[in-house]
Amino acid sequence: xxxxxxxxxxxxxxxxxxxxxxxxxxxxxxxxxxxxxxxxxxxxxxxxxxxxxxxxxxxxxxxxxxxxxxxxxxxxxxxxxxxxxxxxxxxxxxxxxxxxxxxxxxxxxxxxxxxxxxxxxxxxxxxxxxxxxxxxxxxxxxxxxxxxxxxxxxxxxxxxxxxxxxxxxxxxxxxxxxxxxxxxxxxxxxxxxxxxxxxxxxxxxxxxxxxxxxxxxxxxxxxxxxxx
Numbered sequence: 404x405x406x407x408x409x410x411x412x413x414x415x416x417x418x419x420x421x422x423x424x425x426x427x428x429x430x431x432x433x434x435x436x437x438x439x440x441x442x443x444x445x446x447x448x449x450x451x452x453x454x455x456x457x458x459x460x461x462x463x464x465x466x467x468x469x470x471x472x473x474x475x476x477x478x479x480x481x482x483x484x485x486x487x488x489x490x491x492x493x494x495x496x497x498x499x500x501x502x503x504x505x506x507x508x509x510x511x512x513x514x515x516x517x518x519x520x521x522x523x524x525x526x527x528x529x530x531x532x533x534x535x536x537x538x539x540x541x542x543x544x545x546x547x548x549x550x551x552x553x554x555x556x557x558x559x560x561x562x563x564x565x566x567x568x569x570x571x572x573x574x575x576x577x578x579x580x581x582x583x584x585x586x587x588x589x590x591x592x593x594x595x596x597x598x599x600x601x602x603x604x605x606x607x608x609x610x611x612x613x614x615x616x617x618x619x620x621x622x623x624x625x626x627x628x629x630x631x
Contacts, residue, residue: 404553404581410588412595413546415604416539420612427543427615428551432622437555439566442626443502446568449625450499452518454509456621457495459522461487463529463541470534479590486583498570517624521617528610535594539607542587543615549584552576 407413417424432449435441464483471477496506521544529537552575555561563569574580599607 404550404584406585407546407550407588410592412591412607413542413588416542416608416611419608420615423612423615423619424543424547427618427622428547428554430619430622432626433551433555435626436568436572437558437561439562439568441568443567444628445625447502447504448515448628449622450495450502451504451509451512452515452621452624454492454495454499454504454506455512455514455518456522457487457492459518459526460541460544461492463522463525463537466526466529467534467537470529470537472534476534479586494574515624517617517620521614521621524614524617528614533598535591535598535607536610538587538591538594539610540614542591542611543618545587546584547615547618548575549581552580 432441432445435445461484464480464487467483468477468480471480496509499505499509525537525540528540552572555572556576561569561572566572
């Protein structure tokens with residue numbers, strides 16, 4: 404993912420919140436995915452909550468379309484909604500079925516505090532601010548998963564044989580998801596150049612770090628259920 408380092412805004416955001424970023428992309432939940440030791444209860448908990456998470460992220464892209472003031476940005480937001488509602492949700496439901504989770508059951512799951520915290524934070528940032536604020540709040544999820552997937556696939560220490568989480572890792576390391584990461588990074592730069600100046604950077608850095616810490620809590624939510 405060296406292309407991200409060539410961007411203008413994302414490297415600044417990551418550097419300003421590096422401790423939170425490291426806590427997120429190298430969380431114990433992620434390490435458990437890599438070596439296959441993550442408790443199944445933790446992963447099932449994560450999968451069910453991620454279904455609810457995706458619904459709210461579709462809402463975030465709908466908000467992005469409303470906040471957009473160019474046709475190009477509206478099209479980007481519409482593509483995000485389509486990717487979640489028509490593609491990712493279907494794949495997620497199919498994947499979850501292999502773990503004994505059906506869509507009807509996931510739809511009525513109570514939202515975990517960590518799920519509510521991050522998804523509502525993203526929506527609040529989008530409602531309060533502009534399209535750039537919203538896309539910065541979304542960035543830890545979209546870009547972080549891509550970094551995690553690509554790093555774990557490239558790491559020879561990642562368990563390949565009989566790792567029940569290998570397909571999850573490969574999904575986020577795959578070309579389709581990496582293209583989404585690239586597009587989001589490019590959108591951040593485009594919006595930064597058209598909507599922001601140096602004085603705004605501190606506010607965006609705070610948003611990015613807070614959103615990243617909320618992602619840490621989302622991983623922890625999965626682990627905590629296996630320890631209760």
